[in-house]
Amino acid sequence: MSLTHALLGLLAVRPSSGYELTRSFEGDLGRYAWQAGHTSIYPELTKLAERGLVEVAHEGARGSRTYAITTEGRAELREWLMAPPRGGRVRNEQVLRMFLISALDPKDALVLLRGIAGHTGERAGELRAIRVETDDVPFTSPEGFGLLAAEYGIRQYDAVHSWALWAIERLEKELDRSRT
Amino acid sequence: MSLTHALLGLLAVRPSSGYELTRSFEGDLGRYAWQAGHTSIYPELTKLAERGLVEVAHEGARGSRTYAITTEGRAELREWLMAPPRGGRVRNEQVLRMFLISALDPKDALVLLRGIAGHTGERAGELRAIRVETDDVPFTSPEGFGLLAAEYGIRQYDAVHSWALWAIERLEKELDRSRT
DNA sequence: TGTTGCATGTAATTCGTTACATGATTCG
DNA sequence: CGAATCATGTAACGAATTACATGCAACA
Structure with missing residues (x-):
């Protein structure tokens, strides 16, 4: 599932909350590359945190959690990006x-x-x-x-x-x- | 769902069996535009036939059914193609x-x-x-x-x-x- | 006669979307 | 104080993939 790596990529650039990530997918990223709604993003962040690829860096107002990528997360992202692109499912x-x-x-x-x-x-x-x-x-x-x-x-x-x-x-x- | 229209499009070019349609998606169509496996195609053909957009034109050896597009199917395909492309979900x-x-x-x-x-x-x-x-x-x-x-x-x-x-x-x- | 290709199907699971739902804060 | 925005979640449904399963026909 590429949502995993899309999130890792966004968090590699800067730590963000689920809400901010959701908005990222509404811009150019979602326009040309990959779409996701908040209902997939929040559970996925929880899963990523469980796997140790991201962590909660900060808890802010209104129950917001800012996630940051971990060293393991960066390694996972790098591996995925550098590996030869396997026959990705095109659906355009x-x-x-x-x-x-x-x-x-x-x-x-x-x-x-x-x-x-x-x-x-x-x-x-x-x-x-x-x-x-x-x-x-x-x-x-x-x-x-x-x-x-x-x-x-x-x-x-x-x-x-x-x-x-x-x-x-x-x-x-x-x-x-x-x-x- | 675009699988519907992909099938109508393929059948508009020539009548085909589910098996032949499956192979079509393994070629350029699946490479650049849309993928589908036989497990989605067969049920979808049944649905299309129920809606009267395609019909079984011929039953051949080994239980094969050749489907052909109907006039209504052609109208549906045309309408979909000529309509302004609604914000399609990109996932590449x-x-x-x-x-x-x-x-x-x-x-x-x-x-x-x-x-x-x-x-x-x-x-x-x-x-x-x-x-x-x-x-x-x-x-x-x-x-x-x-x-x-x-x-x-x-x-x-x-x-x-x-x-x-x-x-x-x-x-x-x-x-x-x-x-x- | 055994392997490959033709031809279709079901079942379980995963994934994603839609709809529903809640509550805090800011701004006018 | 009411509306918009921030911020997160759950539940139901639908679509798609994977794995499983079957059988006929051609060919070597």
């Missing part, structure tokens, strides 16, 4: 949609592809605008996280954008050919 | 790994990023080689599926490749700066 609805486009009739497919091309072009532009502002943030700081995410997102959107344009061109050519 | 272990790299110490991060750059470069090359051979397959044929997949994969690997190179350069610069 967006990508599924793209694959299924060839099951549509060509006219519908064109409409859809044009929508995708427009949408991804816009998003890539938005991210590029953000990037300019955060140019000098060091990589290894807590903000380095968002930096990696933004760059990744830009390239991701660009990739889908160029793919959609390629598919549109190819489809239009085929429609032309079949019309004559 | 590969991407998660990339995000968590900033939690590693810089030396480990460099090793990992170099591995990723190498790996994605290779894969993109492999896919490009395949593409040359299947250049004239029409889009709307059953093979169009794989075509879309291959093109998507190439752009995907290229994107990650370029991202990894960017991250390596940035990290090396930072290590230089901190060394002096």
Whole structure:
């Protein structure tokens, strides 16, 4: 289960409460990589604490517990990250949609592809605008996280954008050919 | 649940048995978009048949049932595909790994990023080689599926490749700066 | 005739989500 | 003092995986 390692990763950057971790998953992390609600996070933190990978560093107001990663936790995270990625289960609805486009009739497919091309072009532009502002943030700081995410997102959107344009061109050519 | 629509999409391209559908998920579809084992597929086909979205078109040897999509099934698939993609839950272990790299110490991060750059470069090359051979397959044929997949994969690997190179350069610069 | 591949299924367990539920603090 | 936010939890349900299980057919 990758939630384990997502939490270890977040706690490796800085100690956090379950509540703060929950909000982390609502940002770029959840947008591009992994989602989790508080109902999975709190029990998982308890399990991690039992395994000695994290510990309660501080108890604050309103019953909040700030967790910190332990040395063993860091070792576990490192091992997982450095190991060759085993066949992870991919489950991406967006990508599924793209694959299924060839099951549509060509006219519908064109409409859809044009929508995708427009949408991804816009998003890539938005991210590029953000990037300019955060140019000098060091990589290894807590903000380095968002930096990696933004760059990744830009390239991701660009990739889908160029793919959609390629598919549109190819489809239009085929429609032309079949019309004559 | 997207398994529903993945099955409808596959059956829209050609009628298939549960066994054949299972194997479809082991190919490019499962690699990039959506995975499913036969233990989810068979019950789901039964449900789809009850809802009238698919029907048993043919019963063959060894108890095999070939399912075909119905008109209602096609309508359902089309509606789902053409509707604006609602906030789909992303859950990509590969991407998660990339995000968590900033939690590693810089030396480990460099090793990992170099591995990723190498790996994605290779894969993109492999896919490009395949593409040359299947250049004239029409889009709307059953093979169009794989075509879309291959093109998507190439752009995907290229994107990650370029991202990894960017991250390596940035990290090396930072290590230089901190060394002096 | 024994192994591989085709073809389908059930049962137990795990995982995650949704809905429900509570209480403290801050801010206007 | 009422609303929003912080902060955590439980219970029920649904979906998906793993393990278990069966049987036919082709082929060497």
